[in-house]
Every structure is written in C-alpha cells, then in structure tokens.
Amino acid sequence: MTQGNQGVDKNFDVIVVGAGPAGLAAATVAARAGLNTIVIERGDQPGTKNVMGGILYTKPTAEVWPDFWKEAPLERAIVEQQAWMLTPDSALKGGFRSDKLLDGAPNAFSVLRVKIDRWFAAQAQKAGALIICQTMVEEVLREGDTVVGVRCGREDGELYAPIVILCEGVNPQLAISLGMQKKLRPHQVASVVKEVINLPEQVINDRFHVADSSQGVAMELMADATAGLLGMAFIYTNKTSLSVGVGVTLADAIDCPYTPYDLFVRFREHPQVAPLLAGGETVEYLSHMIPEGGYNAMPQLFGNGVMICGDAGMMVNSLHREGSNNAIRSGMLAAETAIEAHERGDFSSRVLNRYRERLEHSPILADLRKYRNATGFMEHHPVFQVYPQFAADAAYEMMSVDGESKRSKQWKILRMLFERRSIFGLAWDGIDAGRSFP
Amino acid sequence: MNGKTDTGAAEALKRVEEREANVGLADKLYKVKYKTDELTHLKIKDQEVCRKCEDKPCIARCPAEVYEWEAEHGQVLVAFENCLECGVCKIVCPYDNIDWVYPRGGYGVVWKFG
Numbered sequence: 249m250t251q252g253n254q255g256v257d258k259n260f261d262v263i264v265v266g267a268g269p270a271g272l273a274a275a276t277v278a279a280r281a282g283l284n285t286i287v288i289e290r291g292d293q294p295g296t297k298n299v300m301g302g303i304l305y306t307k308p309t310a311e312v313w314p315d316f317w318k319e320a321p322l323e324r325a326i327v328e329q330q331a332w333m334l335t336p337d338s339a340l341k342g343g344f345r346s347d348k349l350l351d352g353a354p355n356a357f358s359v360l361r362v363k364i365d366r367w368f369a370a371q372a373q374k375a376g377a378l379i380i381c382q383t384m385v386e387e388v389l390r391e392g393d394t395v396v397g398v399r400c401g402r403e404d405g406e407l408y409a410p411i412v413i414l415c416e417g418v419n420p421q422l423a424i425s426l427g428m429q430k431k432l433r434p435h436q437v438a439s440v441v442k443e444v445i446n447l448p449e450q451v452i453n454d455r456f457h458v459a460d461s462s463q464g465v466a467m468e469l470m471a472d473a474t475a476g477l478l479g480m481a482f483i484y485t486n487k488t489s490l491s492v493g494v495g496v497t498l499a500d501a502i503d504c505p506y507t508p509y510d511l512f513v514r515f516r517e518h519p520q521v522a523p524l525l526a527g528g529e530t531v532e533y534l535s536h537m538i539p540e541g542g543y544n545a546m547p548q549l550f551g552n553g554v555m556i557c558g559d560a561g562m563m564v565n566s567l568h569r570e571g572s573n574n575a576i577r578s579g580m581l582a583a584e585t586a587i588e589a590h591e592r593g594d595f596s597s598r599v600l601n602r603y604r605e606r607l608e609h610s611p612i613l614a615d616l617r618k619y620r621n622a623t624g625f626m627e628h629h630p631v632f633q634v635y636p637q638f639a640a641d642a643a644y645e646m647m648s649v650d651g652e653s654k655r656s657k658q659w660k661i662l663r664m665l666f667e668r669r670s671i672f673g674l675a676w677d678g679i680d681a682g683r684s685f686p
Numbered sequence: 687m688n689g690k691t692d693t694g695a696a697e698a699l700k701r702v703e704e705r706e707a708n709v710g711l712a713d714k715l716y717k718v719k720y721k722t723d724e725l726t727h728l729k730i731k732d733q734e735v736c737r738k739c740e741d742k743p744c745i746a747r748c749p750a751e752v753y754e755w756e757a758e759h760g761q762v763l764v765a766f767e768n769c770l771e772c773g774v775c776k777i778v779c780p781y782d783n784i785d786w787v788y789p790r791g792g793y794g795v796v797w798k799f800g
Contacts, residue, residue: 281745290788290789290791290792291792291796292792292796293722295800296795296796296797297771297794297795297797298799298800299797299800300800360799360800361797361799362797362798362799362800363799363800365800368705381791381792382791382792383791383792384788384790384791400791401790401791402791419773419775419788421787421788431777431782432777432779434777434778435776437773437774439747439749439774441749443714444770444799447699451699489799497742498774498777498778501747502743502747502778504687507710507747507749507751508747508748508749509714509749526699527699527700527733530714530717531711531717531798532717532718532797532798532799533711533714533715533717534718534720534770534797534799534800535749535750535770535771535774536770536771536772537774537777588733662725676797
C-alpha cells in the first residue's frame with residue numbers, strides 16, 4: 249500500500265474519495281474495466297476509520313466480488329434473526345431461523361469492518377486500483393461548475409481526473425462544500441455507540457444455540473432497549489466476540505437525560521440482555537453515525553464530473569438496517585457510469601445522469617422511496633412507548649395461571665388497551681402506519 | 687452458560703465479569719487506539735456563543751466526553767484527543783459554533799475491529 253504520493257502520476261481516469269464499501273466497490277469495478285483509478289483514504293489503512301453494526305449481505309457484495317464469501321475474512325453466517333421488544337423487566341421475542349438462510353451462498357454474515365475492508369481493498373488493488381492511505385482530501389477542485397480533481401492535505405497534493413466519486417461516509421463534508429448536500433440535521437442521523445465484547449467461541453455457540461462457530465445470530469432489540477427513544481439496539485455474534493450497540497435518532501436523543509454511554513450501559517444491564525453478555529470483556533468502544541434521513545434527505549447524487557455513493561448519499565434503509573449493501577451497489581453503479589462516460593468521452597451531468605437512472609432501476613431508490621415517510625411516522629407516534637408495554641402485559645396475562653378464566657383475561661387485556669390509547673388513537677395509528685409502510 | 691463449558695473457563699469468565707461490572711467510560715476509551723496529533727481538529731468558533739448557550743448539547747451528546755464546561759473561566763474545553771470522529775457534536779450544536787474537521791490524514795482514531 250502506498251503511503252505517500254511521491255512519484256505518483258497526478259492524472260487519473262477516476263478518483264475515489266474514501267476506502268469503505270462504496271469506494272472500494274467503485275474502485276474495483278472501474279479498475280477492472282482498465283480505468284486508471286486511485287482511492288484516497290484518510291485512515292492508517294483501509295478499514296481503520298470505518299464502523300458498522302456488522303451484518304453484510306451476500307448477494308449485493310457478490311455482484312462486485314463474486315464468491316467473496318469463500319475466502320474473505322467473515323465472522324459467522326447468519327442462521328437466525330431475532331427481534332425483541334423490551335419493557336423494563338421483560339422481553340417479547342420474535343424471530344426466524346432456517347437452514348435455508350445458509351443454503352449455497354449464505355444470505356448474510358456478521359463481519360468486523362477492519363478485517364473485511366482490508367480484504368475489499370486488496371481486491372481493488374488486484375484489479376489495478378492504486379490506494380493511498382493516511383491522506384485527507386481537503387478540497388474538491390472545480391473549473392467553473394465542473395469537478396476536475398481533488399486537493400489532498402499534503403504538499404503538492406493536487407490530483408486530477410475527469411470523474412471524482414465521493415464515498416466519504418456519513419459526514420459528507422466535501423458534498424456539502426460543493427453545495428450538493430446540506431448540513432445534516434439531528435432528525436436525519438442516528439448516533440450509535442457500540443462495543444466489541446470478547447467471549448469464548450464455545451460460550452457464544454451455547455448461548456445463541458448454534459452448532460459451531462460458522463453459524464451466528466443477529467438480534468435487534470427495540471422499545472426499552474433504547475429507553476423508548478426512536479432507535480434500536482443490536483447484538484450480532486462474531487466468531488469470538490459480540491458486536492453490541494445502541495443507536496438512537498439524534499433529534500430524539502438531544503433532550504434525553506442519558507448520555508450515549510449511559511444508554512449503552514442501561515441496555516447492557518437489562519435483566520433479559522445481561523445474561524447473553526455476562527463474562528464478556530470489552531475490547532473496543534466505538535461510536536458512529538448512521539444517515540437515516542432517507543429519500544427526502546438525499547443529496548444531489550451527480551454533477552459535472554462528480555458522483556456521490558453510500559452513506560454520503562444517505563443510502564441507508566434504516567428499517568431493514570441495510571447500509572453497506574447499498575454502499576457497495578451504488579459504488580458499483582457509479583463505476584459503471586464512469587466507464588460509460590469514458591467510452592463516450594463526456595463527463596458532464598448529461599452522461600452522469602445515467603448513475604441516477606441506474607439507481608432508479610436498482611432496489612436502492614425503490615426501497616428508499618417506499619419508506620420515505622416511515623421515519624416521520626415513527627418520530628411522531630406514541631406506538632413505541634405504548635404498544636410494547638401493552639403487548640408484554642397482555643402476554644403476561646395470558647400466560648400466567650392464576651384462577652381467572654381466559655375470557656375474563658381477554659376482557660381485561662382489551663380494557664388495558666383502551667385505557668392506554670383511545671379507540672380513535674388506535675384507528676389513527678393503524679391508518680397512518682398503513683400509509684407510512686406501503 | 688451450560689455444562690459444555692469447563693469450570694476453568696467458567697471461573698475465568700466470572701473474574702472478567704466482576705472486573706467489567708464497574709468499568710466506566712474512561713476505561714472504555716482506554717481500549718481505543720489513537721494516533722494523536724499535536725494540533726486539535728475541533729475548535730470552538732466563539733466561546734461567547736457557548737457562554738450564552740443554555741443546554742450545551744455537545745457535552746451530553748458526545749459519546750467520548752470530549753466537551754467539558756469549565757465554569758471558572760466560562761469556557762468549553764475540548765479534549766480532542768478522545769474524539770471518536772462520529773460527527774455528532776457539530777450536528778447538535780444549535781449555533782453551528784464548532785469548527786469540525788476530521789484529524790489530518792493518518793491521525794486520530796485507529797479502529798482495531800470496526
């Protein structure tokens with residue numbers, strides 16, 4: 249890996265800013281097509297600045313790196329997905345487990361970003377891309393309204409290319425500087441605190457009921473898991489550690505009495521969660537933001553000589569915790585557009601508009617558009633405070649045997665519901681949910 | 687934990703558990719690997735604005751307790767060397783009073799796992 253830019257030619261076909269999943273996918277695809285491609289990364293090595301919860305979907309990843317799952321440093325193939333609704337003392341659990349999720353190429357894997365990004369970077373280099381680390385892009389260079397290159401935070405750091413692909417992550421400083429994105433607002437991002445907690449392989453297998461360390465479980469936990477704030481907690485099993493995190497929308501967190509670390513400790517010590525983590529040793533404490541503004545908060549995705557991918561492009565479907573797959577896909581589509589632009593010798597937005605068209609034909613924009621009002625719904629509704637507690641209380645009523653008839657218990661449960669939410673409130677929640685989750 | 691784990695491992699787990707029970711944020715940050723720059727990458731644009739800011743959300747929202755109110759001189763102190771580079775502070779600042787950039791290339795947090 250090149251650490252400096254001495255002796256580096258200053259003219260490229262494509263400049264990619266950022267060595268995350270989006271940038272490395274873009275670089276791999278562009279370099280494979282023979283384009284002279286450079287990736288500029290501010291971290292020590294690709295991956296050392298990158299954070300995610302830890303689930304990577306196979307199919308979109310394999311579109312760029314076929315059969316990657318046979319050799320990449322993955323943690324566990326996900327055989328079971330669990331969703332828990334927590335109340336202060338209880339857990340209402342749902343889930344799906346099936347060996348079908350492992351058939352052929354498994355559907356998803358838990359991953360640790362430092363390992364997997366380094367592997368993606370190696371693939372980009374094999375394809376012919378040049379990766380320069382420890383280098384900050386400080387400015388995007390323009391001639392008129394056309395992007396022509398970047399200026400790095402080094403002496404003599406100007407690099408030029410007719411196409412610059414911005415994969416700078418959730419803090420889109422360069423996109424903002426170009427006027428393509430606005431300063432992010434608290435309701436558009438979630439703040440996440442995560443710990444990597446070591447546990448012996450066998451203990452993880454036993455606690456999560458998997459046969460061996462090739463299989464794992466992904467859990468998402470809601471309601472009291474985030475003290476009722478809009479957000480989600482997660483536990484993902486790695487080979488010899490758990491990735492455990494709590495994320496809440498910043499708009500909701502801003503007036504909250506808990507600090508992000510308090511929220512994490514509160515979750516970790518929950519009576520239904522603590523036994524899963526007991527005895528674990530924290531080996532890393534991390535923080536990161538997730539861009540959750542959705543379709544309505546997306547930047548202008550292309551301009552003359554420039555395209556924006558991944559988190560910088562707000563391409564996260566927070567309801568389905570899909571981010572890295574959208575990053576990889578969008579990077580690939582930007583690179584395909586860059587290849588087309590080079591073939592046609594036209595790098596203006598007339599041709600780069602094809603990037604937007606490609607996104608339109610992929611699941612990325614279709615899904616983001618589908619859920620464009622979902623976050624707004626969740627922000628403004630009492631559902632996340634009222635219903636989990638109600639459901640847990642109802643379950644407790646039905647399951648406890650105490651001499652009361654089941655019919656009488658059912659009436660009691662109905663009364664409980666109406667005490668907490670009026671019939672109009674219930675009807676409105678149903679209608680609005682239907683509209684927000686089409 | 688069940689019978690498959692041998693007692694030695696169980697005892698080792700218990701020892702770690704006891705040690706971890708009282709671990710605070712400072713200990714957690716101690717596990718983070720940094721390559722610390724001499725120069726700060728986070729600057730308060732105008733301390734006067736912070737003095738007038740009622741809530742100072744940067745202090746409570748930062749997951750690494752980078753910001754601290756120093757009452758004697760009436761200023762916000764910035765422990766930039768603890769920064770995890772998440773970007774929350776600049777978004778919650780109601781007055782856009784934080785000059786936020788990433789650390790220089792190669793500096794700042796170095797994740798071991800990510």
